[in-house]
Structure formats: structure tokens, C-alpha cells
Amino acid sequence: MMNKPTNMDTSGVKPAASDFFGLGIVPKILDVLTRIKFQTPTPIQAKVIPLAIQGNDIVGIAQTGTGKTHAFAIPMVQCLARSGGSGVPITSGQKAGMGLVLAPTRELALQIDEAFRPVAHPFGIKTACLIGGASMYEQTQTLRRNPRVVIATPGRLIDHLERRNVALHDVIMVVLDEADRMLDMGFAPQVEKILSYVPKKRQTMLFSATMSHDIMAIAVRHMKLPVSVEMAPSGTTVETVTQELFIVRRETKLKLLDKLLARYPGAVLLFSRTKHNAGKIARSIREMGYTAAEIHSDRSLSQRREALDGFKSGRYKVLVATDIASRGIDVIGIELVVNYDLPDEAENYVHRIGRTARAGQKGHAISFATPDQSGTVRDIERIIRTSLPISRHSEIPPEQFTPAIQPARSAAIPWQGRALSRSWASKRNRSRFRRPGTRRI
Ligand code: ADP
Numbered sequence: 248m249m250n251k252p253t254n255m256d257t258s259g260v261k262p263a264a265s266d267f268f269g270l271g272i273v274p275k276i277l278d279v280l281t282r283i284k285f286q287t288p289t290p291i292q293a294k295v296i297p298l299a300i301q302g303n304d305i306v307g308i309a310q311t312g313t314g315k316t317h318a319f320a321i322p323m324v325q326c327l328a329r330s331g332g333s334g335v336p337i338t339s340g341q342k343a344g345m346g347l348v349l350a351p352t353r354e355l356a357l358q359i360d361e362a363f364r365p366v367a368h369p370f371g372i373k374t375a376c377l378i379g380g381a382s383m384y385e386q387t388q389t390l391r392r393n394p395r396v397v398i399a400t401p402g403r404l405i406d407h408l409e410r411r412n413v414a415l416h417d418v419i420m421v422v423l424d425e426a427d428r429m430l431d432m433g434f435a436p437q438v439e440k441i442l443s444y445v446p447k448k449r450q451t452m453l454f455s456a457t458m459s460h461d462i463m464a465i466a467v468r469h470m471k472l473p474v475s476v477e478m479a480p481s482g483t484t485v486e487t488v489t490q491e492l493f494i495v496r497r498e499t500k501l502k503l504l505d506k507l508l509a510r511y512p513g514a515v516l517l518f519s520r521t522k523h524n525a526g527k528i529a530r531s532i533r534e535m536g537y538t539a540a541e542i543h544s545d546r547s548l549s550q551r552r553e554a555l556d557g558f559k560s561g562r563y564k565v566l567v568a569t570d571i572a573s574r575g576i577d578v579i580g581i582e583l584v585v586n587y588d589l590p591d592e593a594e595n596y597v598h599r600i601g602r603t604a605r606a607g608q609k610g611h612a613i614s615f616a617t618p619d620q621s622g623t624v625r626d627i628e629r630i631i632r633t634s635l636p637i638s639r640h641s642e643i644p645p646e647q648f649t650p651a652i653q654p655a656r657s658a659a660i661p662w663q664g665r666a667l668s669r670s671w672a673s674k675r676n677r678s679r680f681r682r683p684g685t686r687r688i
């Protein structure tokens with residue numbers, strides 16, 4: 248049965264919840280989304296929901312406020328509904344399947360429970376929220392009513408497990424929410440213990456704001472070839488980055504880079520689109536008289552480590568990287584990020600510039616776009632919801648800049664208006680960039 252949503256959003260352009268179509272969400276949940284007025288999936292929801300519905304293990308890296316809860320709540324309820332929910336009365340002998348969500352704090356567990364309820368309700372699926380500081384007795388009563396989603400902080404769940412108030416042998420899906428915080432709070436042993444009660448044959452999703460070695464270790468130990476979904480850091484990380492854009496022909500890029508490097512005494516992280524070009528750029532930079540190292544998939548692990556160590560210690564001024572290799576670069580004190588080539592995926596722009604201005608420091612990002620890349624620039628401006636100020640260099644002949652980019656810049660403005668009318672965008676009010684004045688160098 249395909250229910251077409253009947254409500255229209257205020258602009259009257261699209262049916263409500265239409266943007267959630269095509270993610271594989273069942274009509275009953277689409278109805279819920281319409282009712283709770285979610286019209287557009289957040290980026291992490293758009294990526295995670297279809298992958299999760301297909302049964303993948305997922306590592307999701309995203310900042311708070313990006314809508315992670317529904318990214319796992321929707322697939323979990325849908326999966327549980329398939330395994331004996333949806334109006335089918337659950338007899339005591341029947342294996343119905345359970346979902347387990349672990350969260351670091353009570354507040355977070357409560358919020359997750361609240362988000363779950365409306366989604367689970369149409370399927371008759373009940374939740375139990377097991378958190379410290381609340382009545383054991385009441386939680387025990389709730390557990391007797393066969394909840395099929397258990398949302399818990401690790402310590403309290405272990406209390407219930409040890410008292411045999413709850414069994415986890417029917418769990419078919421596990422979510423570790425804010426896994427980085429759980430580790431920071433010292434919950435690793437508890438999480439390990441809980442997972443030892445859960446069947447190995449299950450789906451696992453892990454969410455974290457950062458990807459650390461410890462998080463990787465959990466993923467490796469407890470997950471099956473997880474798909475990793477990394478979202479652009481929103482808000483704070485990029486708020487302190489100033490940005491500018493040069494329109495420059497391919498053959499003039501090196502000359503411009505030479506001028507720019509002279510301006511920035513500190514560490515420079517430079518992104519190249521291809522690994523082949525990364526090597527060439529690094530060589531050219533050395534010819535300019537600066538130290539440079541490369542980091543891309545053609546380099547061995549030890550070469551990459553040497554490059555990164557050398558960059559961190561100041562042995563290399565410039566680190567030339569491709570997007571694929573950039574994930575592990577967590578270096579504090581990068582003064583400048585240069586997008587020598589614009590990223591193929593606009594979202595990577597935010598990942599790249601997020602490498603500067605770490606830990607609240609100020610950073611600067613300079614991008615080179617060729618005159619034919621107005622479309623790519625527009626895509627980036629959509630994501631960052633601002634237009635990039637265009638700069639010129641006095642020694643780079645102005646005729647090398649073309650106004651071809653201008654229509655893209657103005658075209659970005661009506662989009663911004665639409666974006667802000669979307670409920671989640673306006674609610675969050677995120678990713679505001681400080682706009683630097685156009686810089687003359
Ligand atoms: P996170 O777990 O990433 O910090 P949450 O899942 O708590 O983020 O979501 C943040 C807020 O955004 C919540 O108030 C939630 O209800 C709201 N929200 C999430 N997804 C959407 C959406 N698609 N449309 C509108 N609001 C949303």
C-alpha cells in the first residue's frame with residue numbers, strides 16, 4: 248500500500264515528506280514523518296537510512312545536531328516491524344527481534360526514547376529507557392511489557408542484565424550512539440560486556456563526532472565490514488575559518504600558489520584531486536624552495552606516517568594530500584588549507600577546510616577554481632550556505648579571471664532562501680561562515 252502524503256508544505260511546491268521518498272522508508276513511517284513535520288532528511292539521514300535499511304553495518308561520523316537519532320531510529324523500527332511487529336501479536340514463544348541503543352548519558356537516552364516513540368507507535372512497538380538515577384522498579388515493570396527497543400546507558404543496563412530483568416539474545420540491531428563520548432566516559436568495558444550478551448548475528452551502527460583509533464578498534468572488533476559515512480562538520484569547526492576563492496586557469500595555478508605560499512609562514516595543507524597530480528605539485532613546491540611531503544593512496548603506510556609526522560613537526564611546510572588520504576589528518580595548527588583543485592564531491596569541501604581551525608583556532612582556506620567550474624562552486628556554496636568571496640592577485644593578470652562564475656554566485660542566493668525555509672535548516676541555523684573581506688595580496 249503506497250500512501251501518498253496529502254499535506255502540502257507552506258510553499259505549496261512539494262508534498263510534505265516528499266524528500267524522504269526514495270530512501271526505502273515504509274509508508275507508515277513516512278506518515279509519521281509528515282505528522283512530526285520532518286520534510287527534508289538531513290544529510291546524514293539521507294545517507295544512513297538507505298544503507299541501514301539494506302542491512303549494512305554503519306560507522307557514522309557527524310557532529311551533534313545533524314539528526315543522527317532518526318538516522319538510526321527509522322531503520323531500526325522498520326527492521327523490527329519486518330521481524331514480527333506490525334499488528335502481529337507476539338506470543339511468548341515467538342522470536343520478535345529486539346533493538347538496543349546505548350548512549351553515554353541519561354539525558355541523551357531520554358531524548359532518543361522520545362524520538363523513537365512516535366516512529367515505533369504505529370507498529371505497536373514499545374520502548375524501554377533504562378537509565379541510572381531512575382527507579383529500578385519502574386524500569387523492571389516496563390521490561391515486563393515486552394519492549395522491543397531498549398535504550399540504555401551502559402551501567403544501568405548491566406544492572407538489569409545481572410538481575411536477569413532483561414535478556415539480549417533476541418537483539419537483531421545495536422546502535423552505539425555518541426560512541427566517542429562513551430569511550431571518554433570510560434564505558435568501554437561496559438560496552439564490551441553488553442555486546443557479549445548480544446548475538447553475533449546482528450546489525451550494528453556506531454555514531455561518533457570523531458573517528459579515533461579506539462572507535463576504529465570497536466568497529467573492527469564488533470562490526471561486519473562497516474560502511475563508513477562521514478558528514479561535514481557543522482557549525483563550530485568551520486565558523487572560525489575564513490575563505491576565499493581564486494578563479495584561475497589550470498596553467499596559472501602553480502604561479503599563484505608560489506605567491507600565496509610566500510604569504511603564509513605556517514603549515515599549509517594542500518588538496519589535489521588526483522594522486523598523480525599530488526606528486527607533481529609536491530615536486531613543484533620543492534622547486535619553489537619550500538619543503539613538501541605527499542600523502543595519497545600510492546604511498547605506503549610508512550611513507551604516509553613519515554609525511555604526517557614530518558608535517559606535524561615542521562619538517563615539511565606543505566602537505567599535499569588527496570581527499571581519500573585526508574581522513575586521518577588530524578593536525579592542530581594548520582594555518583592554511585589550499586584547495587588546489589576543487590573537490591569532486593562538494594561535501595568534501597567542508598571536510599577539507601575543517602582541517603584548519605581545529606580546536607577553536609582561526610584558520611584560512613583558499614580555493615582555486617578554473618573558469619569552467621562555476622557549477623562546482625555553486626554546489627559548494629549551497630552546502631556552506633554562503634557565497635565564497637572572490638579574490639585576485641595583483642601579479643596574476645586579471646584577464647585570467649573570468650566573470651563566468653558570476654551567474655553561479657547570484658544563483659546561489661534564491662537557493663539560500665529555500666534552504667532556510669526548510670524546517671530542519673531553520674531550526675538548526677548552522678554553518679554560518681564569517682565572511683572575510685575580499686583580500687588583496
Ligand atoms: P544529533 O543526534 O545528530 O545530535 P538529533 O537527532 O538530536 O541530532 O536531531 C537534532 C534536532 O533536529 C532534533 O530536535 C530533531 O527533532 C530535529 N530533526 C532531526 N531530523 C530532522 C528532519 N529531517 N527535519 C526536521 N527536524 C529534524
Ligand code: MG
Nearest residue numbers: 312315316424
Ligand atoms: Mg544524537
